[in-house]
Amino acid sequence: MSGHEDGPRDGRLDRLATERMLERTWATRPGLWGWFTTVDHKLIGWRYIVTAFVFFLLAGLGAVAMRLQLARPDSTLIGPDRYNQLFTMHGTTMMFLFAVPVMEAMAVTLVPLMVGTRNIAFPRLNAFSYWVYVFGGAMIWIAFMLNVGADTGWFSYVPLAGPEYSPGKRVDLWAQMITFTEVSALAVSVELIVTILKMRAPGMTLNRIPLFCWSMLVTSFMVMFAMPAVMLASSFLIMDRLVSTQFFNPAEGGSPLLWQHLFWFFGHPEVYIIFLPALGMVSSIVATFARRPVFGHMPMVLSLVATGFLGFGLWVHHMFATGLPQLGDAMFTAASMTIAIPSGIQIFCWIATLWDGRPVWRTPLLFVAGFIVIFVIGGLTGVMLAAVPLDLQVHDSYFVVAHFHYVLIGGAVFPLFGAVYYWFPKITGRLLSERLGRWNFWLFFIGFNVAFFPMHLLGLWGMPRRVYTYPGGLGWDLGNLIASGGTLLLVLGALVFLANVWNSLRHGAIARDNPWDASTLEWATGSPPPPYNFRHIPVVTGREPLWEERASLPVVTGLRIDIRELLTTSVVDAAPEVREPSPAPSIWPLLSAIALTGLFIGSVFTPWAVVWGAIPLSVALIGWFWPKGGAGRRDPLEE
Amino acid sequence: MTPRFVEDVSALPTTGFGTRSLVWWGTLAFIAIEAMAFVLAVAAYFYLAFAGGESRWPPMHDPPDLWASTLFTVVLLASLWPNLWTKRQGEAESRRGSRIGLVVMSLFGIVLTGIRVLEWGTLNCRWDDSAYGSITWVLLGLHTLHLVTDLGDTLVLTALMFTRHAHGRRFSDVAENALYWNFVVLAWLPLCVVIYLVPRWI
Numbered sequence: 001m002s003g004h005e006d007g008p009r010d011g012r013l014d015r016l017a018t019e020r021m022l023e024r025t026w027a028t029r030p031g032l033w034g035w036f037t038t039v040d041h042k043l044i045g046w047r048y049i050v051t052a053f054v055f056f057l058l059a060g061l062g063a064v065a066m067r068l069q070l071a072r073p074d075s076t077l078i079g080p081d082r083y084n085q086l087f088t089m090h091g092t093t094m095m096f097l098f099a100v101p102v103m104e105a106m107a108v109t110l111v112p113l114m115v116g117t118r119n120i121a122f123p124r125l126n127a128f129s130y131w132v133y134v135f136g137g138a139m140i141w142i143a144f145m146l147n148v149g150a151d152t153g154w155f156s157y158v159p160l161a162g163p164e165y166s167p168g169k170r171v172d173l174w175a176q177m178i179t180f181t182e183v184s185a186l187a188v189s190v191e192l193i194v195t196i197l198k199m200r201a202p203g204m205t206l207n208r209i210p211l212f213c214w215s216m217l218v219t220s221f222m223v224m225f226a227m228p229a230v231m232l233a234s235s236f237l238i239m240d241r242l243v244s245t246q247f248f249n250p251a252e253g254g255s256p257l258l259w260q261h262l263f264w265f266f267g268h269p270e271v272y273i274i275f276l277p278a279l280g281m282v283s284s285i286v287a288t289f290a291r292r293p294v295f296g297h298m299p300m301v302l303s304l305v306a307t308g309f310l311g312f313g314l315w316v317h318h319m320f321a322t323g324l325p326q327l328g329d330a331m332f333t334a335a336s337m338t339i340a341i342p343s344g345i346q347i348f349c350w351i352a353t354l355w356d357g358r359p360v361w362r363t364p365l366l367f368v369a370g371f372i373v374i375f376v377i378g379g380l381t382g383v384m385l386a387a388v389p390l391d392l393q394v395h396d397s398y399f400v401v402a403h404f405h406y407v408l409i410g411g412a413v414f415p416l417f418g419a420v421y422y423w424f425p426k427i428t429g430r431l432l433s434e435r436l437g438r439w440n441f442w443l444f445f446i447g448f449n450v451a452f453f454p455m456h457l458l459g460l461w462g463m464p465r466r467v468y469t470y471p472g473g474l475g476w477d478l479g480n481l482i483a484s485g486g487t488l489l490l491v492l493g494a495l496v497f498l499a500n501v502w503n504s505l506r507h508g509a510i511a512r513d514n515p516w517d518a519s520t521l522e523w524a525t526g527s528p529p530p531p532y533n534f535r536h537i538p539v540v541t542g543r544e545p546l547w548e549e550r551a552s553l554p555v556v557t558g559l560r561i562d563i564r565e566l567l568t569t570s571v572v573d574a575a576p577e578v579r580e581p582s583p584a585p586s587i588w589p590l591l592s593a594i595a596l597t598g599l600f601i602g603s604v605f606t607p608w609a610v611v612w613g614a615i616p617l618s619v620a621l622i623g624w625f626w627p628k629g630g631a632g633r634r635d636p637l638e639e
Numbered sequence: 640m641t642p643r644f645v646e647d648v649s650a651l652p653t654t655g656f657g658t659r660s661l662v663w664w665g666t667l668a669f670i671a672i673e674a675m676a677f678v679l680a681v682a683a684y685f686y687l688a689f690a691g692g693e694s695r696w697p698p699m700h701d702p703p704d705l706w707a708s709t710l711f712t713v714v715l716l717a718s719l720w721p722n723l724w725t726k727r728q729g730e731a732e733s734r735r736g737s738r739i740g741l742v743v744m745s746l747f748g749i750v751l752t753g754i755r756v757l758e759w760g761t762l763n764c765r766w767d768d769s770a771y772g773s774i775t776w777v778l779l780g781l782h783t784l785h786l787v788t789d790l791g792d793t794l795v796l797t798a799l800m801f802t803r804h805a806h807g808r809r810f811s812d813v814a815e816n817a818l819y820w821n822f823v824v825l826a827w828l829p830l831c832v833v834i835y836l837v838p839r840w841i
Contacts, residue, residue, distance in 0.1 A: 009649055121661050190668040194661055202646065224668065228676040232683070236777075245766050245773035247683075253693040253770035258686050262679065513640070524640055536642050546640075553640040558649030567648060568661060576648045578655045581808075622795055627804045 010536055011557025018535060021561045026118065026531040028585065037585040039123035040531055044130050045109030046427060051134055052102035058141065059093035060494065062086045064487055067451070071484035073472035083468035084151040085170075089144050091154030092174065095270065096181045097137045099412060100223075103277035104188040106419060107216040109427065111192055113522035113529060114210050116201030116538045118566040119582045121194035122187075124589045124624065129187035131593030136180020139601060143173045150174035153466065155267065156237070158248040158259045163241045172241055172604040175234040179600055182227045189220035196220075199566065200574045201521065202556060203540035208574075210520045211287075211294060214301050215280025218308040219273050225312070226269035233262035243607050257322060264315035272311040274408065276304060278415035279346060282368050285418050286350050288518040289365040290357025293544050296349040303342035310339040320388050321395045329388045336386035343379060347372060362516075363437030367418030370445045374410025378403060381456070396466075399459025405452045417444070417497070424504070425511030429528045432508060436500040440493050447489025454479040454486075519544035524553055537567050540574070588624035595620045654808050656730050666815045670822045673785065677826055680778055681833055687770045688841060697764065697771045702838035704761035711754045712831055715824055718747040722820050729813030734805050737813045741797040744820065748790035755783055771838075778834050785823050792816055 010018050028038040038044065066086050069078040078086065112120045120126050143149055150170050152161040161171045196209065196217045209217075236247040237259070246252035248259050287294045294300060316324060316332040350372065359365060381403040385391050394400060417440070425431045458479045463470065470476055514523035524546055525534050536555035542548035556576065559565050564582040569575055595617040602609025657663055688696045725740025759779070764772035796816055799809060 011644055011647070122665060186672055190665055190672075193668055194664045198661055198664060224672050225675050228672055229679050232676060232679050236683075236773075239766075239773070239777075243766065245776075246768075246770045247687075247773050249770070250692045252768070253687065253691045253698055254773070255687060255691045255770070257690070258683060261686065262683065265679070536644075539645050549640075551641075552643040554645040555642040556646045556648050557644050558647040558651075565653075567651075568655075568659070571658070576646070576651055577659050579648060579651045579653050580661060581653065618791060625795070626799070627809075 007560045007562045009558050010561050013561075015535070018561060019530070022532040022535065023530065025562060025564055028531065033587075034585070036590050037127075037587045039119070039127050039583060039585050039589075041108055041112050041120040041123060041126060042427075042529060042531075042533075044123075044126050045105050048105030048108060048130055048133070049102060051130075051137070052098050052105055055093050055097040055137055055141075056102070057494070059090050059098060060491075062090040062093070064491060066090065067484040067487040069468065070470075070480050072481065073470055073474075073477055075469050078468065080468045081151065084466075085144060085147075085149035087466055088150045088153055088156075088174070089140070092140070092150060092177065093137075094408075095154055095274075096177065097133075097140075099274040099408065100185055100270070101133055101181070102416065103219070103274060103412070104185060104192070106281070106416075106423075107192055107212075107219075107277060108188060110423065110522055111195055111213055111216055112199070113426075113525070113533055114213055114520050115196060115199060115204060116521045116524075116534060116540065117195070117199040118533050118537075119564070120191050121199055122191045122583075124583050124586055125187050126191055127586075128589035128593050129184040129191075131590050132180055132187075132596060133184035135593060135597040136177050136184070136600075139180070139597075140173055140177040143170070148173060150177075155263055157263075158237065158240075158256045161237060162248055162256075163244075166241075169604060172238055175238040175241075176600050176604055178230055178234040180597075182231045183596070185223050186227055189223040192216050192220045193224075197571050198568045199580075200569055201538045201540050202567070202569055202574055202576050203554075204545075204569075204574045206572050206574075207298075208540055208543045208545075210280075211283035211297070211300055211304075212277075212280035212520075215276045215283070215304055218304045219276045222269050222273050222276070222308050222311060226266045226273065229262050230266035233259055233266070236262075238603070242603075257319075260319050260322065261315070264318045265312075268315040268318065269311045271407070272307055274412045276307060278371075278412040279304065281415045281419040281422075282350060282371060284518075284520065285364045285368050285415075285422050286353050287544070288422070288516050289360045289362060289368075290353045291360065292353060292357040293519070293547075294349060295352040295356060296345075297543065299345055300349055303345045306342040307339060310335060310342070314339065317386055317391070320391045333386050333388055337383055340379060340383055347376065362421075363432070363434055363441060364418040364422040366438065366441045367414045367421065370441060371410055371414040371418070374406055374414060374445075374448065378406025378408075378410050382407060394459050396464055397459035398455040398463045398465060401465055402452050402455035402459060405448075405455075409448060409452075414444070417441075422516070423522075424501075425515050426522055426527050426529070428505060428508075429511055429526075430504050430508030431511050431515060432500050432504045436496055436503075440496045440500060443489050443493030443496060447486050447491075447493055449486070451483050451486025451490060454483045458483075514546065519547040521545055584628075586624065586628075588620055592617065592620035592624055654811060656811050656814055660811045660815070662811060662815050663818070666819055670819065674822070674826065677781060677830065680774070680781055681829065684774045684778060684833055684837075687774055688837070691770050693769070693771065696841050697775075697838045698769050700764045700768070700771065703763055703775070703835050705835060707754060707758040707761045708831055708835050711751060711758055712827065714747070714751055714754060715827055718744065718751070719821070719824055721747065722817050722824075726814050726817035729810045729817065732810045734800070737805070737810065738797070738800050741793060741800055741813065741816075744817075745790070745793050745797050748786070748793055752786060752790060755786060775834055778830055782823075782827055782830050785826065789816075789820055789823050792819070 028034045028040050028043060069075050148170050152166055152171055156174055159165055196213050239245040240247050246254045248254045248256050283294050313335040316328060317336045320329055385403060421432050421437055458476055461475055463476050511527040513527055521538055524538060539554040539556055559579060565579050566582050567576055568578045568580045570577055599609055599613025599617055602613050721743045725744055728736030728740050762775060764775060766772050766776040793816060796812060
């Protein structure tokens, strides 16, 4: 340590010299090498967001294909096998490659800025998680294009997905895609938890953490305890298929229901893993555009935490039709209805905030209003589905399809689009067009309801899910045609959005640091933020830091600026503890991800890939963790 | 915004142990994830035992023999003592103590891996015989994965501590590696009961 205490510190140089030195220390090298080695949470986060939106568009195109097929009865546009792959790829991509990653991506980008630090915790793990995610997503989409697309539904129930009824490699690739995405989601969760608990700006005590960060903290804990279940399940599945284990084979003492328990023990928390970050986004947007802090900060936080716990007590409501004991059914019905309470509390708190505030109806707030309407409808059908008798009637029907699209699109995609409009200027330095934004919103809002509301009725009239066609004259023709028409409006809305992004990146109005006059720390720095995020680490004096300190921003001094150094603070009081070095760019996370990809894809074909694949993986991991630095240049991580 | 200097942090240390170390938190988080995987695997074991298709447990097999697992457990528990000693050496930033401790822990890891190889021969079932065999192999496999991973970590860290890099943050790495080993030891105790004793009890 000695001899390295005398580097230049912030606060001792003038503004320009400080910024120049920080820039040199934290900037990502230009060119391809910089692109592959960067550990800047913003670059990785934006890359993550763009990739997730590419998967969103791909899965959306899959939905368009399905709606074209279903627009009229007895259609021969798409055959049954292709249709099975389409709805499986749609659901799998939306859940595993879009919804969870995009929420984590927003957090990777925003949380370090919101808590006022220079980078995310474990930035190399962050780079690694992105590469693993993109390789896993590419794998399953390339497989789909080679006609080896997964075809057993996004939940891949056994025995259909087992070795007997699904020969070939389709399901194996699906199961490995799970492993890829869960490794990446778990890594991001650990980074976020440590960033939020240990890297908050001084003074940002527990009760001053922004609601978005709270929502990501709870989400990350949910990921930690839910994702192992699906990894275990998909590993059991791939072992049953590859090395003849008997987990799901009833003839040898296995149980197909074990799959459902493990899958839904993950799958139901998954819904909240997608939904809670969206709630955090809504809170950010509502506070800013209602021009006052969110009403009931403490009940909001407690609701998030309660949802996090209750989310683990609901999984059996996906299994009401499997003939479980009635007592179990009753308990899970009660739990499923209970979770409506914290959701309701939050809805009322936002309404109270808007009521008492002076709402400014910009595009982000429009999307929030759309969210409240659509999500409440989805929540009400959710309470209906929690009742066993009703659930048994509409199980596997289009009523369920309508319900979960109302919850997921209403509950997550609308807030997400609001969030994109809200944070786009921070990320890119330019504002999105307000006029196109309104078109985008209304096309989405009307298109969504036209597409999905008829599905409630189709389900009640008996139309089952996952059928590639239906005969005419059953009373389903008109409803399906209307639903397909709504899909076209949604496509139009998406095109408007893309045009808006494209155009605004070039000609959009230049954003100031804080174009909405918002209260959280990410708006205290440039738009886009410099590589080091903040010239000086801010000090937080209240729950809405930028509204409390309008004249000037209190900051700390004394961090090294010639090496990557940031500040860690205590968990509860956010008192400064350590000047923590932050890892420099490295190629090893990418190489480790490539080695891991080789291992995972190899193990679809032979179990020995796990053994041989472990060798390059170990080499890459040792390369990653071995301290660098030749004579005369010592890695700050060594200090 | 215009900055207003209110606090100077230049006197803070650049490394910390325990809750002051980011890697400690990361290690704890990964331990929690892996513990959850163990819990779920054990739950799957009992689900298959009680709600699967078998009338006997284990079906058509003898329960696993006890000698290898007993030996493994005794040696594993014995490793706690040098492990905790190594942790203290790391926390005291003692280079010599850390080196000695890590060498001893590497030897423990190698011996335990050897015993584990023998243990596979005492299970009295194959992974593809029955669901019982499958879940028994997976439980032992999960623990073996942790054993081997931590042995790998320990060997690399041991090598590292004999290079010029053996200073500063490496000492908190020593402490966190020992923390992870504690988890490998403690996780084994319930797994051992499930794999070796439960088939004798139910």
